[in-house]
Amino acid sequence: MLANLMREREPGDRIILAGRSSLPTHIDVENCKLDLLDSESVERLIQSLVPTHILHLAAVSSVHQAANSPAQTWHNNVGGLLNLCTAVTKYAAGAQFIFISSGEVYGRAFLAGDSLTEDTIPLPANLYARTKRAGEFLVADILGSTSTSYVILRPFNHIGPGQDERFVIASFAGQIARIEVGLAAPVVEVGDLSAQRDFLDVEDVTNAYRAVVDASDKLPQTAIFNVSSGNARSIDQLLVMLKKHANVNFEIRLSPDRMRPAEIPFAAGNPTALIEAVGWKPSIPIETTIHRILHAARLRINQSTSD
Template structure:
């Protein structure tokens, strides 16, 4: 029986991937800094901070994972710009502690969740990028992920641990933090509908094109790759993306058609990134060839789920 460890399991994606992994019959354990109230059957969970090196090493030595899905880390580009020191501490120091811990389990496979953000200036090519594109990160978050990839390429071969790098692009779904654009729009609409705020929705740059997936499709990609761990080459890199970018304006328009009340749109300067990329999209052909994965959740279904979740949080329901 395989033993799969998921770090950051209490986060946005963790709640979607844990049930998929549990369905395989493998032993699954999650660790994270927060509480996980809805624990899937057959999954164990322990509250643990990756910056606590002793506790982390002890847990890994006891569980002895055959595969690790490393979701933990700070994932907000905006937060990394305002607090770069914390981003580096969590995303790199926490990763270093995890590497030290996995020295006890040679032979396991380390699935490192990086980000499509690492491509950065390479997106200026104006088309969906494959994994062959050279990463040219443009912000602290992306640089921390790119450094993480390089760090693991240096350290894991020395301890006999296989590396697989995952580069997911933008993903949306119920429970996502409001710091991310689609969740932000949905929560603002829900509060406007509930009469909690004036009918004015704050936005950043609406002309940018971004590659969106439903979080359920991203979680399925992770599960599919973990299930094929033995066949994957050491050092493999996989984009997880739709390949079909949408403008932020079109996303807002799709949400507006679902809104129960009218609202105005205003540009908020603090929401405009100074290093905005016009188009960011990924080619997931390598992932599709390796696992047969493809996006399955319809865009309309994704947006409906996000808005319904936002309404529930605001105390409203669909009319």
């Protein structure tokens, strides 16, 4: 993400990464500790920076984690956003605000079996999705009454190196990496493999975010875009790809703890609007993504065993 934002910077541009904990960044990126739930701190930061572009990604982002901590998820995903939008209306009303929502907001609308466009009425089917949909309304209601332009992006399932093993493909890769070095029996535990999802490489997703920032002067005052490929692949297909890249054979075993049958069997988004608006389109083959994920998992496991 940072590498993409660093491209073609104008003289004097500053990139500030704000979050609860300090993160490793590029030497030219400033790191600022910020708790979005602390409204006074948020206001002080926005007032001091007067940012021109705000990319809001902070959230409880795991559907499973959100379901297990509903009050905290609503507090984080909506409360922090409310504080940020309020501060923007006071001190940076001329900024472009980019809210990272989720393709999950479409929910039961996916039961139509088509790749959905932004004109589809969202029918969120889980708690995480409901907080993201609420965030969309919040942004529209608060920022829509000011001169702040805003873009709501709905990224679909994105995967890539370093993703937390709470997410399904990262979990498979981590299990395989441990099997390869003898830390686990040759068994990969899985849940429901039949669900079909619109998977994107995380680099393609961050390229989309950068493209929206670059095109800010050309976009309408308000806009909503899917960040998607338009194609759905089953989780089983991706596991087969991982198995092809693995250095060992292993058994695939259904685990009751991982069995959460998909209420939505098919989910894909039509990316045409974003392609036409900013010229972005996904470019990284899924096989390349799978190879990168497994390679990163191996490096992580090898590092942990050598420490």
